[in-house]
Amino acid sequence: MNVSVKALNRTMLLACTPFLGMLLWLLLSEVVVELSTTAFPVHEAEAQRQEPAAFTSKTAAGLEQARTTAEATGDLIKKEITLYNRTNAEMKQIASTAAAQARIPLDIYDQLITSKLGAPSATINTDKLRAQLFRIKTQNFQSYAVKIELKSDDAMKMALGGDKYGGAETTLAAVKRLGAYIGINAGGFADAQGVRYPLSTTMIDGEYVNGFEPSFADLFFVGLNEDNELVGGKFTSKAQLDSQHMKFGASFVPVLLQNGAAMPIPDKWKNSPKRAPRTVIASYKDNQLLLLVADGYNENGSSGATLAELQILLKRYGAVNGFNLDGGGSSSLIWNGSVINSPSDRQLRKLPTSFLFFK
Numbered sequence: 001m002n003v004s005v006k007a008l009n010r011t012m013l014l015a016c017t018p019f020l021g022m023l024l025w026l027l028l029s030e031v032v033v034e035l036s037t038t039a040f041p042v043h044e045a046e047a048q049r050q051e052p053a054a055f056t057s058k059t060a061a062g063l064e065q066a067r068t069t070a071e072a073t074g075d076l077i078k079k080e081i082t083l084y085n086r087t088n089a090e091m092k093q094i095a096s097t098a099a100a101q102a103r104i105p106l107d108i109y110d111q112l113i114t115s116k117l118g119a120p121s122a123t124i125n126t127d128k129l130r131a132q133l134f135r136i137k138t139q140n141f142q143s144y145a146v147k148i149e150l151k152s153d154d155a156m157k158m159a160l161g162g163d164k165y166g167g168a169e170t171t172l173a174a175v176k177r178l179g180a181y182i183g184i185n186a187g188g189f190a191d192a193q194g195v196r197y198p199l200s201t202t203m204i205d206g207e208y209v210n211g212f213e214p215s216f217a218d219l220f221f222v223g224l225n226e227d228n229e230l231v232g233g234k235f236t237s238k239a240q241l242d243s244q245h246m247k248f249g250a251s252f253v254p255v256l257l258q259n260g261a262a263m264p265i266p267d268k269w270k271n272s273p274k275r276a277p278r279t280v281i282a283s284y285k286d287n288q289l290l291l292l293v294a295d296g297y298n299e300n301g302s303s304g305a306t307l308a309e310l311q312i313l314l315k316r317y318g319a320v321n322g323f324n325l326d327g328g329g330s331s332s333l334i335w336n337g338s339v340i341n342s343p344s345d346r347q348l349r350k351l352p353t354s355f356l357f358f359k
Helices: 002-026 044-050 053-119 173-178 239-241 307-314
Strands: 122-126 131-135 142-150 156-160 181-187 190-194 195-198 220-225 228-233 247-250 255-258 278-283 289-294 321-325 332-334 353-357
Touching: 053 131, 053 142, 156 173, 156 220, 156 247, 173 332, 173 353, 181 278, 181 289, 190 220, 220 307, 220 321, 228 247, 228 255, 228 278, 228 321, 247 321, 255 278, 255 307, 278 307, 289 307, 307 321
Parallel strands: none
Antiparallel strands: 122 131, 131 142, 142 289, 156 353, 181 332, 181 353, 190 195, 220 228, 220 247, 255 321, 278 289, 278 321
């Protein structure tokens, strides 16, 4: 038994001796283990640093592709811009042609009504208006006509004398004070205690100067609305007049022409006075205005025009609506700073209202 154990121990010792020696060598020696570079993954940035040529080539290829794309996009944009500009120019040409064609009937109509007045003695044509002055000789009186096309909302205004209710100034003074080019007297007036007030309903800048007064007797109201249209007639209620959206207007008697038809002249105004200096404002179907001013050397009924004669002239000249304004010594026609008519008072009368036209 003892022999077998000793033999076993000796055998085991001999068998383990190489391992023990190797263990001692590992403990007593400095062992360095080196791995190949291929054993580690390489980061993309590191790879780029390690392979600059390949990276540069790839980047250059990307930039070249971007440049090619940008050039193609730029060419496409240029073509679109060229097409847009061409289309825009063509549309403008079409619009211009259409506008010119649309004006043909208006131009023909304008030539027609102008030819009835004769040759103008003076013309003004601006962005605000076109005005033509005509001198008219009839059998019984000398008169003047002004045909006006309003092109702007501020081409025509009405002035209060001295810019105040109860104030009075000549039409020439109003023209000069406000820088107008043409002026005529407007509504009638009433004097009270040395003050001259506009007659009945009067409007300035869309506001009633002294409230609304329903039309009575032969009075009418006439003025310009927000669409630059001459509106006139009898108004029995404020709501009725408000619905017209008037910018300004004045009152006098009587209505001469409505929708192309001559209105009956009240007996009172046929002979009181029979003849007199007169001022009329009228409109055409294309909204151009016609001003008529007839000369007379007094107010006693022996010189000037009758209201019936003015109706005849209005119809002859193609007007569709006509309204008699204040006359006699009030009749005034100013053109470019000069008094065109011959005032029967031998001087211009101071008035509470004047219609003015601006160039």
